[in-house]
Amino acid sequence: MDNNTTLILGDCRDVLKDIPDNSVDLIFTSPPYADRRKNTYGGIHPDKYVEWFLPIGRELLRVLKPDGTFILNIKEKAENGERHTYVIELILALRQQGWLWTEEFIWHKKNCYPGKWPNRFRDAWERLLQFNKTKRFKMFQEEVMIPMGQWADKRLRNLSQTDLIRDNSRVGSGFGKRVANWLEREMVYPTNVLHLATETKNRRHSAVFPEALPEWFIKLFTREGDMVLDPFMGSGTTIKVARRMNRRAIGIEIVPEYFALAEEEIAKEAPPLL
Numbered sequence: 001m002d003n004n005t006t007l008i009l010g011d012c013r014d015v016l017k018d019i020p021d022n023s024v025d026l027i028f029t030s031p032p033y034a035d036r037r038k039n040t041y042g043g044i045h046p047d048k049y050v051e052w053f054l055p056i057g058r059e060l061l062r063v064l065k066p067d068g069t070f071i072l073n074i075k076e077k078a079e080n081g082e083r084h085t086y087v088i089e090l091i092l093a094l095r096q097q098g099w100l101w102t103e104e105f106i107w108h109k110k111n112c113y114p115g116k117w118p119n120r121f122r123d124a125w126e127r128l129l130q131f132n133k134t135k136r137f138k139m140f141q142e143e144v145m146i147p148m149g150q151w152a153d154k155r156l157r158n159l160s161q162t163d164l165i166r167d168n169s170r171v172g173s174g175f176g177k178r179v180a181n182w183l184e185r186e187m188v189y190p191t192n193v194l195h196l197a198t199e200t201k202n203r204r205h206s207a208v209f210p211e212a213l214p215e216w217f218i219k220l221f222t223r224e225g226d227m228v229l230d231p232f233m234g235s236g237t238t239i240k241v242a243r244r245m246n247r248r249a250i251g252i253e254i255v256p257e258y259f260a261l262a263e264e265e266i267a268k269e270a271p272p273l274l
Contacts, residue, residue: 004248004272005239009259012231012252016059019250024063025138025226028214028238030073031056034086046077046086050093056231057094063229067138069221070099070131073107073209081119087127094131102137103130103192107213111197128194128217143219145187214238218245225274236262243269 008015031053034046044052060070076087095101105128115122196212214237218228224246230238233251235258242249243266251266253259 002271004274005243005266006250007233007236007239007259007263007266008250008252009254009256010252011254013055013059015252016056016063016231019059019063019229021062022065023227024229024250025065025068026218026221027060027064027068027070027229027231028073028217029071029230029232030209030234031232033075034077034084046079046084049086050090053090054093054097057097057099060229060231061098061133064133066134067136068133069102069137069139069217071105071217071221072129072131073126073213074129075123075126078117078120091129098133099131100133100135101129102132102135104128105130106193107209108193108195109198110195128213138221138223140220140223141189144190144216146190148186148188208235209237211237211241214241215245218242218247222247225272233262234258236266240266240269243272246272246274248272248274 032044034044034049064070074087074090077084091101107126107128109124109126112122112124194213194216196210198210214230218241222228226247228238228242228247228249229252230250231252233239233253236251236253239249239251239262251262253262
């Protein structure tokens with residue numbers, strides 16, 4: 001593609017071995033979920049998922065910088081009338097492998113349409129699991145601040161005496177708040193729930209997430225010039241966004257059809273100005 005964006009057609013289990021140690025600032029990826037995309041990615045059975053992913057996890061641990069972050073977008077599945085535990089098992093196995101499970105974000109699909117099965121309703125959310133190599137990792141929280149919101153106009157108009165001091169929790173948790181802290185503020189930090197619509201533009205890939213999803217994490221965990229890796233590139237959304245945001249990037253994809261699509265989509269973005 002160019003000196004700052006590398007696209008590789010192949011199996012990430014092999015390709016990752018050629019990436020240098022401690023060279024990646026952010027891994028943002030969404031591998032095939034258990035028993036999904038059978039016609040393209042083979043559909044890994046949930047009972048075999050951890051065994052399949054751990055060799056990949058080992059390589060990701062090697063290539064990530066000590067102050068880098070790994071974000072894994074993944075989703076459970078129901079089997080025989082109950083939730084399968086493969087995601088929980090994967091988290092525990094990755095911790096045994098040496099990863100720190102630092103945080104969990106939820107992607108709320110705010111335009112998800114209704115649905116049900118005999119014993120449950122349609123999922124309107126997916127997990128984004130944050131893993132790190134060390135507790136001291138880069139994080140630029142100011143980059144993802146959001147407007148205060150209309151609630152402040154009413155809530156902060158007439159403050160009580162309690163609002164002016166730290167009001168400790170009544171349940172003995174040790175937590176408390178001082179409402180007056182929000183006076184004169186226009187921007188605040190977000191929560192760990194991201195309210196984003198699902199992708200509707202790209203119909204040529206079976207599992208496209210919105211560009212705003214990787215964009216948010218690239219802002220939070222990288223600076224311009226940092227390296228972003230997606231070992232399950234798909235149609236290239238993560239790499240396309242990273243390129244637009246002036247990051248270096250590596251994308252790996254095993255399906256030739258999707259690799260060609262990614263090349264086409266990513267080429268539409270101007271190369272990083274590094």
